[in-house]
Amino acid sequence: MKKYVCTICGYIYDPEIGDAYSGIKPGTSFEEIPDDWVCPVCGVDKDSFEVK
Amino acid sequence: MSIKITENVTWVGKTDWELRKFHGDEYTTPKGSSYNSYLIKDKKNVLIDTVWKPYTKEFIDNLKKEINLNDIDYIIVNHAESDHSGALPELLKEIPNTPIYCTSNGVKLLKGHYHENWNFVEVKTGDKLNIGEREIIFIEAKMLHWPDTMFSYLTEDNILFSNDGFGQHYCSEFMYNDLVDQAELYTEALKYYANILTPFNKLIINKINEISALNLPIKIICPSHGIIWRDNPLQIVNKYLEWANDYQENQVTIIYDTMWNSTRRMAESIALGIKQSNKDIIVKLFNCARSDNTNLVGEVFKSKAIIIGSSTINKGILSSIAAILEHIKGQCFKKKKAVAFGSYGWSGESVNIITEELKKSGFEILEEGIKLIWVPDQEGLKKCIEFGSKIGQKLI
Numbered sequence: 001m002k003k004y005v006c007t008i009c010g011y012i013y014d015p016e017i018g019d020a021y022s023g024i025k026p027g028t029s030f031e032e033i034p035d036d037w038v039c040p041v042c043g044v045d046k047d048s049f050e051v052k
Numbered sequence: 053m054s055i056k057i058t059e060n061v062t063w064v065g066k067t068d069w070e071l072r073k074f075h076g077d078e079y080t081t082p083k084g085s086s087y088n089s090y091l092i093k094d095k096k097n098v099l100i101d102t103v104w105k106p107y108t109k110e111f112i113d114n115l116k117k118e119i120n121l122n123d124i125d126y127i128i129v130n131h132a133e134s135d136h137s138g139a140l141p142e143l144l145k146e147i148p149n150t151p152i153y154c155t156s157n158g159v160k161l162l163k164g165h166y167h168e169n170w171n172f173v174e175v176k177t178g179d180k181l182n183i184g185e186r187e188i189i190f191i192e193a194k195m196l197h198w199p200d201t202m203f204s205y206l207t208e209d210n211i212l213f214s215n216d217g218f219g220q221h222y223c224s225e226f227m228y229n230d231l232v233d234q235a236e237l238y239t240e241a242l243k244y245y246a247n248i249l250t251p252f253n254k255l256i257i258n259k260i261n262e263i264s265a266l267n268l269p270i271k272i273i274c275p276s277h278g279i280i281w282r283d284n285p286l287q288i289v290n291k292y293l294e295w296a297n298d299y300q301e302n303q304v305t306i307i308y309d310t311m312w313n314s315t316r317r318m319a320e321s322i323a324l325g326i327k328q329s330n331k332d333i334i335v336k337l338f339n340c341a342r343s344d345n346t347n348l349v350g351e352v353f354k355s356k357a358i359i360i361g362s363s364t365i366n367k368g369i370l371s372s373i374a375a376i377l378e379h380i381k382g383q384c385f386k387k388k389k390a391v392a393f394g395s396y397g398w399s400g401e402s403v404n405i406i407t408e409e410l411k412k413s414g415f416e417i418l419e420e421g422i423k424l425i426w427v428p429d430q431e432g433l434k435k436c437i438e439f440g441s442k443i444g445q446k447l448i
Binding site: 007009041043048 | 199251252384
């Protein structure tokens with residue numbers, strides 16, 4: 001599964017870690033994250049992420 | 053010094069006339085700056101932000117003239133960066149359990165800076181703090197310009213405390229936008245936006261739309277640096293919308309560094325060529341080794357295209373060009389065009405290196421760059437004029 005990076009603040013979404021802040025469990029691919037999820041650091045939406 | 057903004061709101065910050073560098077040595081502040089802290093008096097008394105650490109004693113002594121420190125009920129930290137929070141450690145020694153209202157990221161950042169377990173109260177967008185006749189409404193503003201940033205809005209007086217948003221590094225004893233030189237004010241406001249907020253353009257548009265949707269009347273905008281917007285305060289909000297929308301003027305900026313003037317002569321010939329084919333465009337030339345990088349970022353911000361030139365040295369580029377390219381890359385400019393040029397003696401890598409850097413920084417490359425060996429002759433300069441003319445044509 002690919003890592004994705006936030007183009008605004010540089011946060012990296014790592015599927016192996018997930019995002020505990022928003023309740024995204026480890027093992028969740030970026031594509032599987034709900035569309036209303038936002039970057040836990042800067043708050044932008046999924047569209048602002050690109051493959052690392 | 054204190055300034056009464058309204059009957060219940062007083063500026064209790066510090067004007068810093070001698071500041072010449074900010075963010076370490078990254079950002080030049082030829083007109084100084086101010087660290088704006090505000091005291092709100094109602095049934096409960098609130099302090100918003102403090103000042104940079106070197107002015108802690110002065111700040112606290114001055115604050116004591118306005119209020120008995122024990123009468124401060126709440127402290128709001130809109131942003132934890134040390135130019136606003138620097139006086140907190142000493143202030144909290146005097147009033148240790150005072151609640152500090154900030155975002156969840158604010159708690160992390162304040163702990164990361166001062167390693168103290170203060171009495172933090174986390175707030176989110178829409179949370180309200182009743183202080184008597186008035187309420188304070190919190191609005192998170194993540195990445196404007198740090199993850200913890202928030203705005204605070206005061207009802208009744210209709211003041212938006214916007215922290216670094218709408219700020220400027222501009223020191224003036226007048227403190228109000230209608231009392232200062234407008235050209236100076238807007239020069240500093242644009243420079244501030246270009247250097248600090250450009251990477252977050254998209255967030256700025258969203259945030260302004262979000263605040264507009266709240267329908268809060270805004271009578272005064274109190275930023276954390278520079279002057280207060282009381283005369284038509286929405287002028288700076290509208291200006292931000294314009295700037296955030298990938299702003300550009302009809303300007304092309306040529307930035308170069310040169311060892312023995314060959315690259316300079318190329319720059320001047322390219323400028324000549326641009327004017328031949330494009331009479332209206334503003335052409336500006338800067339030797340970046342002799343210029344201020346933060347001013348240059350302001351010029352790039354205003355440009356529709358940039359032309360970057362360097363001699364080749366040790367198979368690379370001159371260090372001042374490397375520095376300005378790093379400044380430019382950090383701003384994530386969009387919808388701008390670029391091209392490279394430079395002189396060389398034997399290997400001639402500079403043009404390719406600059407072109408690659410510009411591509412990585414999101415610029416559309418207009419043309420393959422031009423390079424000339426040794427000292428340009430008339431033929432070489434003619435090629436530069438033709439090159440400039442072609443660029444000028446493409447920028448009409």
